Amino acid sequence: MGRIDYYDDPTAPAANSLVVAVVVVVLDGNRVLMIQRSDNGRWALPGGGQELGESVRDAAVRETREETGLDVEVTGVVGIYSDPRHVIAYDDGEVRQEFALCLTGRATGGELRTSCESIKVEWVPAERLSELDASEATRRRVEHALTGADPHID
Template sequence: MKVVYGERIGQTARLSVSCSAVIFDEDRQKLLLMRRDDNGRWSLPGGHMDAGESVTEACAREVLEETGLHVQVGKLIGVYSSPDMILQYADGNRYQTVHFCFEARPLAGTLTSGTETLELAYFSREELAHLDIMEHHLQRIEDAWAGNLLPFMR
């Protein structure tokens, strides 16, 4: 997957609802990232919502598939829906997403890479500067660390 910016392509992209989870360590000093198998870049665990599920169910499912963790989906960090950011997949599909980013807390499971995950690790804010993180996840990460009571709308 790659991200296309500044190209309002309107009708050539489909709308999709997606979600991601920010999972902090117990001290809230580090957060969990996954290295994707499709592009080798780091991102928050998450993905597209399937028909028949809520955004919180989708978030919990995606986290389980990508990390092996069962989570309790909690606080909404933000909703992200810029028409200037399009996700383009290797199969040619292009999506403008309405994305919900949540904070989640592990309940059970063992941290294990899934079929879409090359690597999983917790990183501090300082360590993030040295990683190749997907650009659209950087804002979500910063918003999570901001600790606002109300969600961001971006």
Template sequence: MTGRRDYYRDPAAPRANSLVPGGSALVADERGRILMQRRSDSGNWSLPGGTMDIGETLQQCVVREVKEETGLDIEITGLLGVYTDPAHVIAYADGEIRQEFNLTYLGHAIGGTIKVSDESTEVRYVDPIEFDRIPIHDTVRLRLHHYTQHRDTPHLG
């Protein structure tokens, strides 16, 4: 895979040179499966989301990104957590090395049809029993774990 490489708690990771606000959505269906996409740049399964555009709120960004990446319209229902771990950096082919800055919202689908975008090779609801058998980055696994804990308050980190 090309275009992106994630480093997490890696002493050999390059030093971040960028910080960009981004968000993602954890959308569960009535059977408890989680909406995920298999990223075309890394091959990992991930929550849909992306970075803000000027003129939009982060919630608007997440709704837009989920629509672009999965074909589904969602409604934000809460906040799972704030994820800003400086030990997670993402190196892009253009030289940008971004420190993680992600707010993960909770949401549910209100319309649309699942479809693959140019950023993914597959989009579907994933049963949690599959999580140990598919490639998922550790930082996404952390969010999935936080979701299964049914916390009363969002993760702040």
């Protein structure tokens, strides 16, 4: 299913759902674990929707493993992102208002691999992140994680 991210775009469709999502900035020194999404070809952080019966931490670990092949340990909180100007439109008609909990993590095992949600999985040096086709939301989250500021809340 395809998706389009809109940020502060007057042509964006109106949101019709709100789903708790978890994304993880997995760091290895100066490198960030990134995936190239299979639904829109853009680069993103591993993550996805939290399921009933699981914690935020469990969702972060599960989503990272599913999309990258790596096991991770959650190490901190980057922020809570809920800006109603950011909506994500899916092919099936769902339009989500952003609600993402962004965490930091470190790899503890596994092997890099792609999945049905990721066509590429790479450790990207921080200085190369600007070269990637990534959403503004992804760029902001990585920047907040790398600067180590207090958790961001919007």
